[in-house]
Amino acid sequence: DGGITQSPKYLFRKEGQNVTLSCEQNLNHDAMYWYRQDPGQGLRLIYYSQIVNDFQKGDIAEGYSVSREKKESFPLTVTSAQKNPTAFYLCASSIARTDYGYTFGSGTRLTVV
Amino acid sequence: DAKTTQPPSMDCAEGRAANLPCNHSTISGNEYVYWYRQIHSQGPQYIIHGLKNNETNEMASLIITEDRKSSTLILPHATLRDTAVYYCIVRAYNAGNMLTFGGGTRLMVKP
Numbered sequence A: 001d002g003g004i005t006q007s008p009k010y011l012f013r014k015e016g017q018n019v020t021l022s023c024e025q026n027l028n029h030d031a032m033y034w035y036r037q038d039p040g041q042g043l044r045l046i047y048y049s050q051i052v053n054d055f056q057k058g059d060i061a062e063g064y065s066v067s068r069e070k071k072e073s074f075p076l077t078v079t080s081a082q083k084n085p086t087a088f089y090l091c092a093s094s095i096a097r098t099d100y101g102y103t104f105g106s107g108t109r110l111t112v113v
Numbered sequence B: 001d002a003k004t005t006q007p008p009s010m011d012c013a014e015g016r017a018a019n020l021p022c023n024h025s026t027i028s029g030n031e032y033v034y035w036y037r038q039i040h041s042q043g044p045q046y047i048i049h050g051l052k053n054n055e056t057n058e059m060a061s062l063i064i065t066e067d068r069k070s071s072t073l074i075l076p077h078a079t080l081r082d083t084a085v086y087y088c089i090v091r092a093y094n095a096g097n098m099l100t101f102g103g104g105t106r107l108m109v110k111p
Helices: none
Strands: A004-007 A010-013 A019-025 A031-037 A043-051 A054-057 A064-066 A076-078 A087-094 A108-112 B009-013 B018-023 B031-038 B045-050 B061-064 B070-075 B084-092 B105-110
Touching: A004 A087, A010 A019, A019 A031, A019 A087, A019 A108, A043 A064, A076 A087, B009 B018, B018 B031, B018 B084, B018 B105, B031 B061, B045 B061, B045 B070, B070 B084
Parallel strands: A010 A108, B009 B105
Antiparallel strands: A004 A019, A019 A076, A031 A043, A031 A087, A043 A054, A064 A076, A087 A108, B018 B070, B031 B045, B031 B084, B061 B070, B084 B105
16 A cells, blocks of 8 residues: 555654654655644644755754655754654645645654753 | 644544545635545545535535635434544645545544
8 A cells, every 4th residue: 555654653762862753655745744743733834845855944853864865765853953853743645736635654753851 | 745634623423424524714725625534543544525515425425615715524324433633634646645534523422
């Protein structure tokens, strides 16, 4: 079955450490996105990529970095520069430039202690 | 993207229709209305979208007013598993494909 996979589901890290969240899709979607969600809040866009080797900052990119070396993969690195990294992180993909909706992964809950 | 306004929460009795409203008074002619829902601690799930005609699929119906300034998502026979946060989003299909999620409506389906 086609889908989008995020791993791990839960992640704990010490303050000051960088951590990379995985996102893989086998839907042959062109575009991929990373969102952050805080408790009781909506989703905020961190980064997005419409094609391989290209990505753009979203609304809250500071303290995060991404890469898009393959169409299927869009890993997100939460760096030590991110002031409040504890959150629920969601990856999504879509066919670019159409009215099709997004397919979301099941999310990674990151806790920094 | 046009801003949307949704009530923060709603209740619905199991088996009854759930009607979730959304105001989008500044919507542009090329912007679609999308609905997603998010069950606790999961990724959002696409429900339905439309431009100006009413739409129906196996999950729900979408009613868009003639002036397109508001819409209603209808779950015809709500079940306990429909308890979730429902997001209404408006977006032009060529607007970088970015979706902006607001606070949504927390729907509680009660037995």
